[in-house]
Amino acid sequence: MIVAGCDVGSLTAEAVILDDGRILAAEIIRVRPRAEQSAREVMDLALARTGLSYDDLTYTVSTGYGRETIPFADHNISEISCHGRGAHFLAPSVRTVIDIGGQDCKAIRVDASGFLEDFVMNDKCAAGTGRSLELMSQYLGVDFSELADLAAQAERTITITSQCSIFSELEIMHYLMEDERPADIAAGICEAMARRVKMLVGRVGVRKDLAISGGVCKNRGVVACLEEMLGATFVPFDQDPQIVGALGAALFAAERAKRSARKTRVATAAAGKGGGS
Amino acid sequence: MIYAGCDLGTISAKAVLIEDGRILAAEVLPYKSLPRQAAGEVFSMALASAGVDKEQVAHCLATGFGKKAVRFAHGDAAELVCLHRAVRALNPAARTVIDAGGQSIRAFNIDSEGRLTASTANEKCAAGTGKFMEVMAQALEMPIDELSRAALDSTHPLSITSQCGVFAESEVITHVNEGRDRLDIFAGISLSVAGKVAGLTRRVNLNREVVLVGGVAKNACVVRDLERALKVELVKPDLDPQALSAYGAALLARDRDPASEA
Numbered sequence: 001m002i003v004a005g006c007d008v009g010s011l012t013a014e015a016v017i018l019d020d021g022r023i024l025a026a027e028i029i030r031v032r033p034r035a036e037q038s039a040r041e042v043m044d045l046a047l048a049r050t051g052l053s054y055d056d057l058t059y060t061v062s063t064g065y066g067r068e069t070i071p072f073a074d075h076n077i078s079e080i081s082c083h084g085r086g087a088h089f090l091a092p093s094v095r096t097v098i099d100i101g102g103q104d105c106k107a108i109r110v111d112a113s114g115f116l117e118d119f120v121m122n123d124k125c126a127a128g129t130g131r132s133l134e135l136m137s138q139y140l141g142v143d144f145s146e147l148a149d150l151a152a153q154a155e156r157t158i159t160i161t162s163q164c165s166i167f168s169e170l171e172i173m174h175y176l177m178e179d180e181r182p183a184d185i186a187a188g189i190c191e192a193m194a195r196r197v198k199m200l201v202g203r204v205g206v207r208k209d210l211a212i213s214g215g216v217c218k219n220r221g222v223v224a225c226l227e228e229m230l231g232a233t234f235v236p237f238d239q240d241p242q243i244v245g246a247l248g249a250a251l252f253a254a255e256r257a258k259r260s261a262r263k264t265r266v267a268t269a270a271a272g273k274g275g276g277s
Numbered sequence: 278m279i280y281a282g283c284d285l286g287t288i289s290a291k292a293v294l295i296e297d298g299r300i301l302a303a304e305v306l307p308y309k310s311l312p313r314q315a316a317g318e319v320f321s322m323a324l325a326s327a328g329v330d331k332e333q334v335a336h337c338l339a340t341g342f343g344k345k346a347v348r349f350a351h352g353d354a355a356e357l358v359c360l361h362r363a364v365r366a367l368n369p370a371a372r373t374v375i376d377a378g379g380q381s382i383r384a385f386n387i388d389s390e391g392r393l394t395a396s397t398a399n400e401k402c403a404a405g406t407g408k409f410m411e412v413m414a415q416a417l418e419m420p421i422d423e424l425s426r427a428a429l430d431s432t433h434p435l436s437i438t439s440q441c442g443v444f445a446e447s448e449v450i451t452h453v454n455e456g457r458d459r460l461d462i463f464a465g466i467s468l469s470v471a472g473k474v475a476g477l478t479r480r481v482n483l484n485r486e487v488v489l490v491g492g493v494a495k496n497a498c499v500v501r502d503l504e505r506a507l508k509v510e511l512v513k514p515d516l517d518p519q520a521l522s523a524y525g526a527a528l529l530a531r532d533r534d535p536a537s538e539a
Contacts, residue, residue, distance in 0.1 A: 033454065103444065125402070126443030135443065166403035166412060166442040167380060170287060177311050 002052065003059045003257050005249025006039050006073060007082065008066035011102030011130060012215060013038035014246035015046040017057070018254055025049040026243045035066025043072065059257035061249040065103065077252050079245050080108055080119050086248030087211045088114025091235040095207040098197060098226075099244070100216035102130040105197055107204040120204040125164075128196035130216045132165040136189045139172040140182055144219075147186050151221035154187035163196070190221035197222075198229045209235045213244035278335045280534065281323070282359065282526025283316055283350060285343030288379035288408065289492070290315040291523040292323040294334070295531065298366075301327035303520040313346040320349065338530040340522050342380075352533070357385065359525030361393050364488055366528055367514040367521075372484035375503075375511070376521075377474050377493030379407040384478040397480040403442040405473025407492045410499075412442050413466045416449045417459050424463040425496040434464035445469070464498065471502035478507060486512050494518035 002024070007014045013031050017024040025046040031038040039062065047053060054072055062073035063082040070076070079099075087097040088110055097108045104123035111117050126132045137144045158180055162168040175185050193216070212234045217223055218241065227233055239247065279301065284291040288308060294301040304326065306319040316339075324331060331349075339347035340359045347353070364371050364387065376383045382405055385396035403409045414421040428434075435452055439445040445466070452462045470493070489511040493499055495518060504511050516524060 124439075125441045131443055131447075163401040164403045164442070166408055167401075170380070170408075174312070 001058050001254065001257055002056050003250055003253035004043065004046070004057045004061075005082070005246040005251070005253055006043055006060065006062045006070055007064040007079065007243075007245035007249060008035045008038050008062065008070065009064045009101050009103070009245075012242060013042045013064075013066075014243045015039075015042040016243055016246040016250045017046050017050055017052065018247075018250040021254070023239065023247070024052075026240060026246070028240065028242050035069045036071055038066065039070040039072070059253040059260070061253040061256070063245050063249040074253070075256060077249060080106060080121070081116050082245045082248030082252065083213055084108045084110040084116050084248065085114050085251050086244035086246070087213060087237075089247060089251055090237040090239055090244070091209065091211055093209045094211040094235055096201070096204070096210045097244075098201055098210065098212045098217075100128070100130060100197060100212070100214040100222075102215060105129050105200055107201040109204055109207060118204055120200055122200055127163050127165055128193060128200060130214070133189070133193055133216060133219065133222070135165050136160075136168055136172060136192075139169045140176070140185055140189065142182070142186070147189065148219045148221035150183050151186035151190045153183040155181065156184050156187070157191050158184045158188040160185075160188045160192040168192070187221065190219065191225050193222045194225035194229055197226055201230065206230060206232070208232060211235045211237065213237075213241045215242050217241045278531070278534070278536070279329055279333050280527045280530040281320070281334045281337035282523040282528070282530060283320055283337060283339050283347045284341040284356070284359070284520075284523035284526060285312050285316055285339065285346060286341045286379055286519075286522075287381070289519065290319040290343075291520045292319040293520055293523040293527045294323050294327045294329065295524070295527045300516065300524065301329065303517050303524065305517055305519045312343040313348065316343070316347045317349070335536060336530040336534040338526040338533070340526045351530070354526055354529050356522050357383070357393070357396060359522045359529060360490070361385070361387065361525065362528050362532075363521040363525030364490070364514065365391050366524075367516060368486065368488050368512060370486045371488040371512070373478070373481065373487040375474065375478050375487065375489045376491045377405070377407070377489070377499075378491040378519075382406060382474055382477050384481045386481050386484060395481045397477060399477060402440070404440045405470050405477070409442045409445070410466060410470055410493070410496070412446055413449050413463070416446050417453065417463060419459060419463075421496070424460070425467070425498040428460045428463040428467055428498045429501065431458070431460045431464035433458075433461050434468050435461050437465045437469045440469075440473070467496070467498040467502050470499050471506050474499075474503055475506035483507060483509060485509065488512045488514060490514060490518045490521045492519050
C-alpha cells in the first residue's frame with residue numbers, strides 16, 4: 001500500500017512516499033508564496049522520482065504550518081505529533097525530539113511507542129528559530145550554509161547577549177566595527193542559538209535518547225554547542241533530518257489507510273452477512 | 278560656566294551644551310561610525326553650533342548605553358537619573374514620563390516632590406521600539422518620517438498580528454506582495470507600537486501630566502495612536518525629544534561641579 005506525507009513549513013516543504021513502511025521518495029523544496037503551490041510542487045517531485053501518480057496514493061496526510069490548505073491531502077495532523085512519530089520510526093530509542101524549523105522551535109517528548117507525551121513550543125519570538133540564524137548570518141555577511149564552517153575556525157566565542165534577533169543586528173555590527181574576527185562572532189551566533197533552544201528543552205524535561213530534526217540541525221556549529229550544553233549526543237538518523245515531519249505524516253497516513261481498509265472490510269462482511277440471512 | 282552632557286544611545290549619539298541653565302546647543306547624530314567616534318563628532322557639532330571651544334566646557338557627563346566610551350567626559354550617570362533630571366527642569370508638572378527610544382522603552386512616575394517613585398522598562402524584545410519601526414519602514418521601502426505623516430490619513434489600518442519584529446517583517450512583506458496600501462500597513466505598525474508602549478506604561482501609574490520623550494515621540498502617527506490607547510494627552514518637552522538624557526547629563530554636570538556657582 002502506497003501512502004504519502006507532506007509537510008509545508010514556513011521556509012521549506014517536504015514530501016515522503018511510503019510503501020509498506022519503506023521510503024520510496026523524500027523531497028525538499030524552498031516554499032513558494034502559497035502553501036498549496038509548495039505542496040503540489042514538492043509532491044510532484046516525489047511522485048516523479050517514483051514514477052507514480054496521485055491516483056496511486058491510497059492516503060495522504062499533510063502537516064506543518066500550511067497543512068490545512070493542501071487540496072490533495074485526505075487529512076491533516078499537527079507537526080508536533082508527526083515529528084514525534086517520524087523520529088520514533090527512524091530511531092525507536094528516542095524519547096525527546098528537538099525540532100528547529102524556520103519559524104518555530106519545539107521540544108517534543110514521546111513514549112516508548114512513539115506517542116506524544118508532552119511538548120513545548122516557541123512560535124511567538126524568532127529567537128531560537130532558523131529565521132533568526134539566517135538573519136544573524138546575514139548581519140555577519142555570510143550565507144546561512146557557511147556559518148558552521150566559519151564558526152569552526154573560531155579561536156574564541158564572542159557571546160551575543162541580545163535575545164532578540166533584531167537587537168542582535170546592532171550587537172553583531174558593533175563587534176564587526178571593533179574588528180572582532182567574523183569566525184569568533186559566528187561561534188557566538190551558534191552558541192546563542194543553542195542557549196535559546198536549551199532553555200526551551202529544559203521546560204519539557206530532557207529524557208534520553210535525544211534526536212534533533214528540522215533545517216537547523218544541519219548546522220554542525222549549533223548542534224555541537226547544544227550537545228555540549230545538554231550533556232548528550234543526538235541519535236543520528238539515516239535520513240535527511242528535514243523530512244522527519246513529512247515521514248511522520250506518511251506513517252499516520254499508512255495507519256489511517258489500514259484502519260479505513262479494515263472498516264471497509266468489516267462493513268462489506270456485515271453487508272454480506274445481512275444479505276445472506 | 279558651560280556644562281555638557283553626552284548620551285550614547287543604541288542608535289544615535291546626542292550632545293547638549295548649557296550655560297546658566299540656558300541651552301546653547303542640542304545635537305542628535307544617528308550612528309554611521311563607531312559609537313565612540315560618533316560621541317566625538319556630535320560633541321564637535323554641538324561646540325560648533327554654540328560657538329564655544331572645548332576648553333570652555335567646565336564639566337561633562339556621559340550617559341546612555343555607551344557612556345563608558347565617551348572619552349572626553351569627566352564622569353557618567355545612569356540614563357534614568359539624567360532623564361528624570363531633564364524632565365524636572367523642563368516640565369515640573371510631569372507625573373508620568375514615557376521614554377520610547379531606539380532599543381528601550383521605559384516609563385516612570387515622579388511625585389509632587391519631584392522624586393522618582395516607580396519605573397519599568399522593556400528588556401529583551403524589540404517590539405514597540407524605534408528599531409522595530411525602522412525594520413518595518415525598510416520592508417516598506419519608504420522613509421519613516423514620510424510614512425508616519427502620511428499614515429495619519431489611513432482609514433483602514435491593517436492588523437499586524439506578530440509581536441516579534443522578525444515575524445512582523447514577514448507579515449509586512451506578505452501584505453506588500455498582496456498589493457495592500459503601504460500607508461494602511463504602516464498605520465497597522467503604528468497601532469502595534471502604540472499598543473506595546475501603552476501596555477508597558479500601564480505597569481506604572483498613569484498620572485497627569487504625561488510627558489513623552491525619545492525618538493518615537495517624533496512619529497506623529499504613533500503619538501496619536503498612543504494618546505488614543507492611553508486616553509490621555511501627551512505633552513512633549515520644549516527640546517528635541519531625543520536630546521533629553523543628554524540635557525539631564527549636562528544639568529547633573531553642573532550640579533556636581535564643585536566650582537559651579539549655580
